[in-house]
Amino acid sequence: MNEKHDFASDLRTYLVGFALAALLSAVPFAAVALHRPRAQVLWLLIGCGLVQLLVHFRCFLHIDLSEQKRDDLQLILFSVMIVVLMVGGTLWIMGNAHRHMM
Amino acid sequence: MTLNDWLFGRLTVQAALPFYSAIATAAASIVVVGALAVVVLLTKFRLWRPLWSEWLTSLDHKRIGIMYVVLALVMLSRAVVEAVMMRAQQAVSYDSPGYLPADHFAQLFTTHGTIMIFFMAMPFLTGIINYAMPLQIGARDVSFPLLNSVSLGLTAAGAALMMISLCIGRFSTGGWSGYPPFTELAFSPDVGPDYWIWAVTLSSIGSTLTGINFAVTIYKERAPGMHLFRMPLFCWTALCTSILMIFAMPPLTVATALLALDRYAGAHFFTNGGGGDVMNYINLFWLFGHPEVYILILPAFGVYSEVFSTFSAKALYGYRSLVYATMAIAVLSFTVWLHHFFTMGQGANVNAVFGIATMLIGIPTGVKIYDWLLTMFRGRIRFAVPLLFALGFILMFAIGGMTGIILANPGIDYQVHNTVFLVAHFHNVLIPGLLFGMLAAVQYWFPKAFGFRLNEKWGRTVFVLWTAGFLFAFMPLYALGLLGLPRRTVEYFQGAYRPWTLIAAFGALLLLLGLFAVGAWLFVSVRQRDDNRVPAGDPWNGRTLEWSMSAPPPEYNFAVRPRVTGRDQFMRDKLGGMAYLRPDEYEDIEIPLGSAVGPLLGIAGILCGFGLTWHIWWMAAGGLLLSIGTVIARSFVRETTRIVPAGEVRLQHEAWLGRLAMERPASRDQEIAPSNRGLALADGS
Ligand code: HEM
Numbered sequence: 011m012n013e014k015h016d017f018a019s020d021l022r023t024y025l026v027g028f029a030l031a032a033l034l035s036a037v038p039f040a041a042v043a044l045h046r047p048r049a050q051v052l053w054l055l056i057g058c059g060l061v062q063l064l065v066h067f068r069c070f071l072h073i074d075l076s077e078q079k080r081d082d083l084q085l086i087l088f089s090v091m092i093v094v095l096m097v098g099g100t101l102w103i104m105g106n107a108h109r110h111m112m
Numbered sequence: 113m114t115l116n117d118w119l120f121g122r123l124t125v126q127a128a129l130p131f132y133s134a135i136a137t138a139a140a141s142i143v144v145v146g147a148l149a150v151v152v153l154l155t156k157f158r159l160w161r162p163l164w165s166e167w168l169t170s171l172d173h174k175r176i177g178i179m180y181v182v183l184a185l186v187m188l189s190r191a192v193v194e195a196v197m198m199r200a201q202q203a204v205s206y207d208s209p210g211y212l213p214a215d216h217f218a219q220l221f222t223t224h225g226t227i228m229i230f231f232m233a234m235p236f237l238t239g240i241i242n243y244a245m246p247l248q249i250g251a252r253d254v255s256f257p258l259l260n261s262v263s264l265g266l267t268a269a270g271a272a273l274m275m276i277s278l279c280i281g282r283f284s285t286g287g288w289s290g291y292p293p294f295t296e297l298a299f300s301p302d303v304g305p306d307y308w309i310w311a312v313t314l315s316s317i318g319s320t321l322t323g324i325n326f327a328v329t330i331y332k333e334r335a336p337g338m339h340l341f342r343m344p345l346f347c348w349t350a351l352c353t354s355i356l357m358i359f360a361m362p363p364l365t366v367a368t369a370l371l372a373l374d375r376y377a378g379a380h381f382f383t384n385g386g387g388g389d390v391m392n393y394i395n396l397f398w399l400f401g402h403p404e405v406y407i408l409i410l411p412a413f414g415v416y417s418e419v420f421s422t423f424s425a426k427a428l429y430g431y432r433s434l435v436y437a438t439m440a441i442a443v444l445s446f447t448v449w450l451h452h453f454f455t456m457g458q459g460a461n462v463n464a465v466f467g468i469a470t471m472l473i474g475i476p477t478g479v480k481i482y483d484w485l486l487t488m489f490r491g492r493i494r495f496a497v498p499l500l501f502a503l504g505f506i507l508m509f510a511i512g513g514m515t516g517i518i519l520a521n522p523g524i525d526y527q528v529h530n531t532v533f534l535v536a537h538f539h540n541v542l543i544p545g546l547l548f549g550m551l552a553a554v555q556y557w558f559p560k561a562f563g564f565r566l567n568e569k570w571g572r573t574v575f576v577l578w579t580a581g582f583l584f585a586f587m588p589l590y591a592l593g594l595l596g597l598p599r600r601t602v603e604y605f606q607g608a609y610r611p612w613t614l615i616a617a618f619g620a621l622l623l624l625l626g627l628f629a630v631g632a633w634l635f636v637s638v639r640q641r642d643d644n645r646v647p648a649g650d651p652w653n654g655r656t657l658e659w660s661m662s663a664p665p666p667e668y669n670f671a672v673r674p675r676v677t678g679r680d681q682f683m684r685d686k687l688g689g690m691a692y693l694r695p696d697e698y699e700d701i702e703i704p705l706g707s708a709v710g711p712l713l714g715i716a717g718i719l720c721g722f723g724l725t726w727h728i729w730w731m732a733a734g735g736l737l738l739s740i741g742t743v744i745a746r747s748f749v750r751e752t753t754r755i756v757p758a759g760e761v762r763l764q765h766e767a768w769l770g771r772l773a774m775e776r777p778a779s780r781d782q783e784i785a786p787s788n789r790g791l792a793l794a795d796g797s
């Protein structure tokens with residue numbers, strides 16, 4: 011009984027995740043296909059990408075705010091912080107050097 | 113393409129043999145003779161089979177750890193000899209070409225730096241963590257024992273390429289950082305940079321895997337009750353180091369891979385023309401390089417924390433602040449990498465931000481130093497060898513840290529960058545901060561690993577020689593740097609440099625003696641092993657779980673998994689009379705069977721790296737196929753573990769408990785006497 015319930019709810023999260031992921035991929039594609047202005051497409055793409063990330067974490071990797079997932083969540087947040095530091099720092103440094111050396 | 117080209121690529125007799133300098137020829141001969149001697153000895157004493165089945169294919173974290181340390185010691189010997197050669201060159205090269213051709217000198221600083229960082233320091237700390245960390249958290253092994261062996265195989269393959277480069281062809285002259293455009297095809301068309309690229313790439317992949325393995329082990333394998341905040345401090349530093357490895361090694365792998373694409377596939381990532389930009393390399397390299405220095409130093413901080421508390425017979429002062437300081441250092445280390453290229457063209461504001469961030473690291477580091485001092489305050493201090501190293505570390509590291517904060521000021525850095533002031537600074541932090549820590553760890557955990565204590569007198573000799581040698585060899589370099597001597601200088605024309613280079617050469621001589629002393633230390637200790645046996649396993653009145661088992665420990669580490677109720681669990685047990693209790697029940701224990709995957713992947717790595725270096729494509733492809741085939745074949749192995757039945761565990765454990773009952777507990781005054789059999793008179797706090 012319990013197992014069945016688990017299966018059903020698991021299936022639902024996966025299906026919801028799949029639908030959301032497909033939608034979030036389709037929207038940017040549509041924006042490109044419809045020749046929307048460049049800036050608009052870029053921001054849309056970034057926004058959809060970030061939301062897509064959250065959808066994957068929530069629906070496929072089952073990360074939520076509950077107590078037992080705290081370790082995983084912390085690790086993900088930490089990784090995000092390090093990646094932001096490295097990528098952001100790189101963009102800043104290289105952009106700045108570019109401006110000074112051109 | 114002729115058959116010869118196809119078979120041997122760029123490898124020709126003239127290109128291969130190291131006849132460009134008599135000294136290089138001699139060095140190559142020493143390596144060859146040494147290797148042959150090892151082969152002969154192994155054959156003579158019929159040790160090939162045990163070496164293969166009990167060591168090389170073993171997945172036991174303790175054995176893998178020991179092999180890492182052996183690798184580190186071998187590579188340390190080569191790198192120290194190279195360092196002494198460089199110091200000797202500068203001692204005699206005032207107004208004269210000295211005894212080393214410039215090209216050979218350049219290979220020396222490149223191999224010295226590369227070996228010290230990637231094939232001495234990294235294997236050393238990886239080995240020590242491998243040995244001690246699972247024991248400290250109450251685990252039976254790391255989470256992925258096979259991966260552990262694979263990491264070792266890849267690292268050893270990189271080291272093997274370094275040794276091969278000494279005999280066949282030549283190494284890079286581009287420094288340990290391998291900056292393009294110098295290392296690009298246009299300026300270094302020979303095989304040197306290729307050797308460097310593949311050796312470093314193999315090692316960086318091995319280290320990434322190690323980082324993942326250790327981090328998962330600490331998250332998943334702790335004994336019941338071992339909350340994160342009950343872990344010994346060494347495990348915290350191991351955790352932070354592993355996380356740094358996971359994030360810091362990939363930029364290096366990317367940088368070397370892109371450089372390889374430039375050299376092999378005509379790409380233009382870092383070339384002068386074609387839209388390349390060396391700044392991308394420099395940025396990527398130090399994105400790895402700065403966290404790397406904390407990867408190197410944090411485990412030593414952990415060792416010192418254990419050592420201060422054990423040899424002061426006191427709990428660590430300010431445990432929580434030490435943990436937070438470690439985390440702060442780990443995070444801050446990702447915010448400062450630009451200080452390695454202050455002078456490369458970005459604006460003053462960027463420099464200021466990174467300079468200030470760099471100085472901030474001084475704060476958590478200072479917290480640690482005070483915590484260690486306060487740990488000793490009112491403790492019952494024993495000046496054992498590990499504590500001597502720790503004390504030497506505090507004094508000298510404080511100086512190195514101060515010069516680091518001086519260098520963090522971009523204005524000052526503009527004056528002294530690329531001089532030997534920098535060389536003095538980083539040796540000043542790395543030798544006390546890494547090497548001393550690892551040597552202290554050897555003296556500290558050796559009795560656990562091998563069942564007998566190392567000789568104290570020789571340990572002290574090692575300490576004195578390395579400390580004095582370090583001071584004489586590197587303090588003059590601060591003065592020389594301020595006088596303007598550029599680093600990597602093969603010949604100079606300033607009389608003012610002369611006295612300082614002579615003092616530094618004297619220091620290097622002491623360090624060479626120090627290296628011999630390390631050999632003597634191990635040799636004498638092995639000969640005297642019967643006087644120093646500690647079968648009961650607790651020679652230092654230890655506080656943490658690794659001391660609660662026999663020395664050497666059984667393959668499965670813990671006969672029954674410990675239950676942890678607080679920090680310094682073993683000390684609690686001893687004081688409460690709960691140590692060495694006879695367990696009510698034993699269970700079957702599953703341990704991993706040995707596997708040849710690690711050594712095979714290592715061999716594949718050597719073939720690949722060597723083939724790529726010399727453009728022997730069939731060999732590179734063969735190496736790649738071997739690695740893929742090995743992984744596929746492994747997936748068909750069904751039996752990967754073996755069960756040690758509960759009955760056998762009981763037998764072994766009770767035999768040891770029986771032996772314990774016959775030993776007389778030793779007080780701390782007897783610590784280095786033969787009467788210390790590893791059963792400690794329980795006192796302390
Ligand atoms: C045994 C004591 C040591 C001595 C006598 C020594 C000596 C030297 C010398 C003479 C140089 C060249 C300096 C120059 O460019 O003018 C050098 C460079 C270097 N050393 Fe050491 N060293 C020692 C230990 C270490 C250790 C323990 C490490 C790291 C764990 C290390 C890492 C390096 C690095 C990264 C370089 C820079 C190489 C380059 O220029 O690319 N050294 N060392």
Ligand SMILES: [Cu+2]
Pocket residue numbers: 401402405448449451452
């Ligand atoms: Cu740095």
